[in-house]
Amino acid sequence: MxxxxxxxxxxxxxxxxxxxxxxxxxxxxxxxxxxxxxxxxxxxxxxxxxxxxxxxxxxxxxxxxxxxxxxxxxxxxxxxxxxxxxxxxxxxxxxxxxxxxxxxxxxxxxxxxxxxxxxxxxxxxxxxxxxxxxxxxxxxxxxxxxxxxxxxxxxxxxxxxxxxxxxxxxxxxxxxxxxRGSISGQIVVHGICGHVAYPKTCLNPIDLIADKLMHISGALLDKGDDFFAPSKLVITTLKSVSQASNVTPQILEIYFNVRNSPLTSAEHIQKFLDTILAKVPCDIELTTNSKxxxxxxxxxxxxxxxxxxxxxxxxxxxxxxxxxxxxxxxxxxxxxxxxxxxxxxxxxxxxxxxxxxxxxxxxxxxxxxxxxxxxxx
Missing domain, CATH: 3.40.630.10 (Zn peptidases)
Incomplete structure (x- = not known):
């Protein structure tokens, strides 16, 4: 050689x-x-x-x-x-x-x-x-x-x-x-679409979760340790589509990712979200990409x-x-x-x-x- x-x-x-x-x-x-x-x-x-x-x-x-x-x-x-x-x-x-x-x-x-x-x-x-x-x-x-x-x-x-x-x-x-590991998630908030002039007939999913977002976005899920930074929930997408500018949407989709330390798992994230969103009609789906x-x-x-x-x-x-x-x-x-x-x-x-x-x-x-x-x- x-x-x-x-x-x-x-x-x-x-x-x-x-x-x-x-x-x-x-x-x-x-x-x-x-x-x-x-x-x-x-x-x-x-x-x-x-x-x-x-x-x-x-x-x-x-x-x-x-x-x-x-x-x-x-x-x-x-x-x-x-x-x-x-x-x-x-x-x-x-x-x-x-x-x-x-x-x-x-x-x-x-x-x-x-x-x-x-x-x-x-x-x-x-x-x-x-x-x-x-x-x-x-x-x-x-x-x-x-x-x-x-x-x-x-x-x-x-x-x-x-x-x-x-x-x-x-x-x-x-x-x-x-x-760190990687856990991706999706939250789908369910509402009832309707004319904005008749709010009593609508259930706007954006309104349902608006005051909860501040507790979810950027949330620190643990304190980390000597080798791992704290696990943080990062919202990457908010998506809601209305039929017209005067019609409330039926659903709101939220996508997020957590780069997690060993102190946080998908089960921990599920419990955290279940507590905050207990009264919100929604579906939560988590995917562990890597540990x-x-x-x-x-x-x-x-x-x-x-x-x-x-x-x-x-x-x-x-x-x-x-x-x-x-x-x-x-x-x-x-x-x-x-x-x-x-x-x-x-x-x-x-x-x-x-x-x-x-x-x-x-x-x-x-x-x-x-x-x-x-x-x-």
Whole structure:
């Protein structure tokens, strides 16, 4: 294996227009870089997944370390100053959709694995890479499905690092040990439509809930803890349609989302709403999209990730659970010790998404140092 340039690879990955769940042949390129690795591909419902692994050493019960990530991206949108899939380099930055989230991180982990396998004195371990094309979408047939396949083949890793963009202001300042959950909800308030000039014949659903909204919108459902922010109910949509400007509506629909800590569940939210809306004719529907989870900050992976960042960047990261959801939740559910660490996230999903060329190289070095700490030291 010849050395692999992280900037070149990140640039190449960006040129693949892999809008969820399209894969566009990017896995063929990645697979070609690792001719000595065994390959598992599992595709379902238009989602493609790739698992590359190599057995190092001769142990019958080796430690299995995995880098995980996704190659799919959100749509680019309009008004970019450069081609979002052109891999443009300008003023020390690589521009493109996915530069931060997360083709830059994927390029860094691929290069780190590539470099590690070039070195002599291989440890007794399994080193693997798990990639999906459906993290930005519904995530039904991506990492979650692939882990089911790997479990059947006795290939589940012991430890996994997901290279999501976790850094806030400086590369290395933040490592995620877990994530909040996500619960979506709908409240449908039922009224009786009628002419506004005859209010006694109407039952306006907007009036029925108007004085209750202040108790629901922005409500803090718990106080949080050392790792989780308080769970907050955020109303995202209020929708009511009238037949005419002088006719009251029949129903009012309210949509909301709660990013919840382990202190709040769907059952807690149901009881909270039932109490406030006890006298309001309405239906309440809740959907748990993902559950909160937290890895131990004293686990070998968390401690060695912290050490790799400190050794390479001279920064001590903060452990936290900030942000939205990620595929780390699936790894945790399968009993895999998991943390997330990667590039800055200040421009993810935004116009002119970009990554510093120096940060790409630094991230590669952190990942390579982590492999040494986890598998050799």
């Amino acid at each position: 010849n050395p692999l340039s992280v900037v070149w690879l990140a640039r190449e990955l960006i040129t693949f227009k892999t809008i969820t769940p399209k894969e566009e042949g990017i896995f063929d390129l990645i697979q070609s870089l690792f001719p000595g690795f065994e390959v598992v591909r599992a595709d379902k419902e238009g989602v493609k997944n790739l698992f590359l692994y190599k057995r190092l050493g001769a142990s019958d019960n080796p430690l299995h370390f995995c880098f995980a990530g996704h190659i799919d991206v959100v749509p680019a949108g309009e008004s970019w100053s450069v081609d979002p899939f052109g891999g443009v380099i300008k003023d020390g930055f690589l521009y493109g959709r996915g530069a931060q989230d997360m083709k830059g991180g994927v390029a860094a982990l691929l290069c780190a694995v590539h470099d590690f396998c070039r070195q002599e004195n291989s440890p007794d371990a399994i080193l693997s890479i798990l990639l999906t094309s459906d993290e930005e979408g519904q995530a039904l047939y991506g990492t979650q499905y692939m882990l089911e396949v790997l479990q059947e083949q006795n290939l589940l890793p012991h430890f996994a690092l997901v290279a999501e963009p976790t850094s806030a202001k400086t590369l290395g300042d933040s490592v995620k040990l877990g994530r 909160p989870f937290l890895s131990s900050q004293d686990s070998p992976l968390a401690m060695q990730t912290k050490r790799a960042i400190l050794d390479t960047l001279q920064i001590t990261p903060e452990f936290n659970t900030k942000g939205g959801t990620s595929d780390a939740r699936f790894l945790h559910a399968f009993g895999v010790e998991v943390v997330e660490f990667g590039l800055l996230n200040d421009r993810i999903h935004a116009l002119d998404e970009r990554v510093s060329l120096s940060d790409l190289e630094k991230l590669r070095q952190v990942f390579l140092r982590l492999l040494h700490l986890m598998l050799k030291d």
